[in-house]
Amino acid sequence: MLEIKNLSARSEDTEILKGINLSVKAGEVHAIMGPNGSGKSTLAHVLAGREDYEVTSGEVTYEGQDLLAMEIEERAAEGVFLAYQYPVEIPGVSNKYFLKAAINSIRKYQKQPLIKTSEFLDLLKSNLAKLGMDKEMMERSVNEGFSGGEKKRNEILQMAMLQPKLALLDETDSGLDIDALKIVAEGVNALRSPERAIVVVTHYQRLLDYIVPDFVHVLSGGKIVRSGDRTLALELESQGYAFLEAETASA
Amino acid sequence: MIVTETTSFQEHFERIGQTESAGWPDWVTELQAAGQRRFSQVGFPTTKAEDWRFTNVSAIAKHSFAIATAAGDARLATELAGQATLDDQAVRLVFVNGQFAADLSDTATLPVGLTVRNLANDLDADDSIATGRLGRQAAVERSPFTALNTALFRDGVVVQVADGATIEPLVQLIFVTTGGETAVASSARNLVALGRESRLRLVETHVGAPGETYLANHVTEIELGDNAVLDHHKLQGDSIAAFHIASTHVSQAASSVYRNHYFAFGASLSRNEILCYHGGEDVETVLNGLYLVSGTQLADCRTRIDHAMPNCRSYEMYKGILDNQARGVFNGKIHVHPDAQKTDAKQSNQALLLSDDAVIDTKPELEIYADDVRCTHGATVGELDDRALFYLRSRGIPESLARKILIFAFANDVVQGVKVAPLKKHLESILLADHGLPNV
Ligand SMILES: Nc1ncnc2c1ncn2[C@@H]1O[C@H](COP(=O)(O)OP(=O)(O)OP(=O)(O)O)[C@@H](O)[C@H]1O
Ligand SMILES: [Mg+2]
Numbered sequence: 001m002l003e004i005k006n007l008s009a010r011s012e013d014t015e016i017l018k019g020i021n022l023s024v025k026a027g028e029v030h031a032i033m034g035p036n037g038s039g040k041s042t043l044a045h046v047l048a049g050r051e052d053y054e055v056t057s058g059e060v061t062y063e064g065q066d067l068l069a070m071e072i073e074e075r076a077a078e079g080v081f082l083a084y085q086y087p088v089e090i091p092g093v094s095n096k097y098f099l100k101a102a103i104n105s106i107r108k109y110q111k112q113p114l115i116k117t118s119e120f121l122d123l124l125k126s127n128l129a130k131l132g133m134d135k136e137m138m139e140r141s142v143n144e145g146f147s148g149g150e151k152k153r154n155e156i157l158q159m160a161m162l163q164p165k166l167a168l169l170d171e172t173d174s175g176l177d178i179d180a181l182k183i184v185a186e187g188v189n190a191l192r193s194p195e196r197a198i199v200v201v202t203h204y205q206r207l208l209d210y211i212v213p214d215f216v217h218v219l220s221g222g223k224i225v226r227s228g229d230r231t232l233a234l235e236l237e238s239q240g241y242a243f244l245e246a247e248t249a250s251a
Numbered sequence: 252m253i254v255t256e257t258t259s260f261q262e263h264f265e266r267i268g269q270t271e272s273a274g275w276p277d278w279v280t281e282l283q284a285a286g287q288r289r290f291s292q293v294g295f296p297t298t299k300a301e302d303w304r305f306t307n308v309s310a311i312a313k314h315s316f317a318i319a320t321a322a323g324d325a326r327l328a329t330e331l332a333g334q335a336t337l338d339d340q341a342v343r344l345v346f347v348n349g350q351f352a353a354d355l356s357d358t359a360t361l362p363v364g365l366t367v368r369n370l371a372n373d374l375d376a377d378d379s380i381a382t383g384r385l386g387r388q389a390a391v392e393r394s395p396f397t398a399l400n401t402a403l404f405r406d407g408v409v410v411q412v413a414d415g416a417t418i419e420p421l422v423q424l425i426f427v428t429t430g431g432e433t434a435v436a437s438s439a440r441n442l443v444a445l446g447r448e449s450r451l452r453l454v455e456t457h458v459g460a461p462g463e464t465y466l467a468n469h470v471t472e473i474e475l476g477d478n479a480v481l482d483h484h485k486l487q488g489d490s491i492a493a494f495h496i497a498s499t500h501v502s503q504a505a506s507s508v509y510r511n512h513y514f515a516f517g518a519s520l521s522r523n524e525i526l527c528y529h530g531g532e533d534v535e536t537v538l539n540g541l542y543l544v545s546g547t548q549l550a551d552c553r554t555r556i557d558h559a560m561p562n563c564r565s566y567e568m569y570k571g572i573l574d575n576q577a578r579g580v581f582n583g584k585i586h587v588h589p590d591a592q593k594t595d596a597k598q599s600n601q602a603l604l605l606s607d608d609a610v611i612d613t614k615p616e617l618e619i620y621a622d623d624v625r626c627t628h629g630a631t632v633g634e635l636d637d638r639a640l641f642y643l644r645s646r647g648i649p650e651s652l653a654r655k656i657l658i659f660a661f662a663n664d665v666v667q668g669v670k671v672a673p674l675k676k677h678l679e680s681i682l683l684a685d686h687g688l689p690n691v
Contacts, residue, residue: 049644071650073648092659
């Protein structure tokens with residue numbers, strides 16, 4: 001589904017990603033871990049199409065297409081979804097309008113009939129209930145004045161409404177209380193299917209207790225320095241990233 | 252001395268010699284003569300004057316205007332007035348080229364406590380409301396355009412609300428300008444007086460023949476008694492080739508509330524001044540504005556609030572959206588007098604520049620002579636928020652729609668501040684038409 005080959009990217013004159021290789025197949029769940037500032041969010045943003053970063057080398061293939069050549073909205077319409085580490089506040093635009101605009105933009109792109117208002121409202125209602133969100137929040141401006149945890153839930157709500165093929169979750173667990181973490185994890189697990197893939201960026205094993213990954217990768221200094229199965233996450237949990245330094249020192 | 256071109260108005264003054272004033276009382280004749288003298292003396296301002304530094308009116312000075320006396324294209328005026336009508340239940344007064352058009356107005360049933368008249372009639376009446384009030388606030392020395400309006404006015408509106416009266420229906424004033432073949436100068440002079448404990452909702456709509464060049468130069472004086480509440484809305488939708496100059500002078504007695512919502516879409520050059528004076532304690536002034544300009548339009552918004560008494564509040568929010576080579580000028584003066592302790596004044600002004608060639612000159616001016624006050628002001632000038640744009644697009648929303656959504660959102664909170672439902676709907680439809688937010 002997603003094939004990242006030797007991807008390097010920079011912001012102005014700082015190299016952030018330095019040759020990333022990653023292959024994600026449909027049906028898989030991948031976890032990316034790594035120290036602060038190692039480039040995890042940058043990778044997610046580059047995949048979503050953020051123009052602040054310049055791709056200096058490498059290629060990304062998504063469903064057989066050149067992802068990097070696609071417009072931001074095209075990527076989303078083709079099923080790529082990024083749940084942001086820091087969701088943006090948009091004063092003056094209601095959540096409801098925003099969600100409906102997103103769904104129908106994607107439907108238009110896919111040449112499908114637009115969603116009916118009643119169908120939209122039913123879908124919204126059931127997803128709100130699943131995520132334990134108040135429907136009054138939908139009348140409020142996108143993320144404006146939302147608490148940290150509410151913003152994260154709102155990201156998952158958007159994901160549930162848009163049903164992406166490839167979901168990239170950037171630290172969706174940070175800022176969530178324990179109950180919210182379970183609810184959000186259930187939301188993510190509900191999306192799991194043989195046709196979809198999920199990449200979760202996290203610092204904590206806790207989330208991976210609920211969303212069990214098939215693969216775990218460690219990103220450090222803009223490179224994937226180790227990959228393994230879920231036991232790698234457990235190892236990191238107990239030992240931290242000290243081994244990275246040891247490996248670098250011995251190299 | 253700076254020589255300014257005032258030929259057309261000067262010739263007019265010379266031709267008529269002493270301003271003839273339709274048999275009006277001597278004090279009116281004197282007031283108009285003072286306006287004429289003042290204007291003849293100072294002429295149109297140039298950009299050398301501090302108050303006019305960013306607003307070049309040489310195009311007005313160079314142009315010749317006929318002094319509008321009667322309706323131009325009557326059919327067009329009727330059509331424009333019809334389009335501007337917001338609410339069938341409203342008390343409606345229509346002025347064409349500054350003169351009252353009774354046949355287009357609806358003043359048949361007036362609620363108890365409301366008096367509406369055209370100025371020409373009021374000045375003839377035994378119980379004239381304007382007498383002793385007109386010219387009290389808008390001094391001819393303050394601005395050349397005030398002097399010009401004072402010299403030239405022949406009519407305008409007079410609204411009075413009796414003590415204790417709450418006026419349910421909306422009062423809508425529609426000013427239509429159309430000269431047909433000739434460019435006209437229209438000078439309405441308006442007076443609004445609210446008694447103690449009274450309430451009124453007023454909408455002023457300015458429209459003109461599309462594409463016509465004309466000068467609309469209006470002056471409005473407003474007096475609010477103790478505890479009076481006035482919600483004043485002004486929609487400036489003049490012809491894209493027109494000049495719109497207006498000043499609104501408000502004097503507020505104790506515990507009165509004045510809210511002004513200004514929306515500017517039209518005119519090649521517009522300048523709207525609002526001057527509020529607090530004459531008692533516990534006064535509240537709310538000034539909200541939105542201007543949407545493109546092409547080579549210029550919108551100049553100025554406000555001045557005189558906090559002359561203690562314990563008063565003023566809240567001000569102006570927003571501008573400027574495209575192409577449009578220019579905006581915002582000047583917000585807050586003058587806190589030495590006695591005005593516990594003043595609470597907030598001012599914010601934000602401009603959204605949609606093009607590299609659009610320009611905004613913004614100048615908050617806080618003059619504070621009291622020590623126990625809270626005054627804040629903030630000005631932001633920017634483009635659309637890149638992060639918000641990216642966020643919307645990353646959810647599948649095409650860039651063009653994402654931009655529209657963000658522009659609409661920026662303007663929308665000023666519109667949502669309007670509590671008059673038909674006006675709010677009308678404004679939304681203008682916003683939607685210009686910066687269309689499709690039904691999704
Ligand atoms: N737009 C930018 N301009 C300059 N530097 C940037 C920019 N974006 C990211 N960086 C830098 O790139 C590095 C990687 O940032 P990134 O946000 O990708 O880290 P991260 O792995 O997500 O960290 P965290 O775990 O703290 O979220 C950091 O040093 C960061 O300061
Ligand atoms: Mg990050």
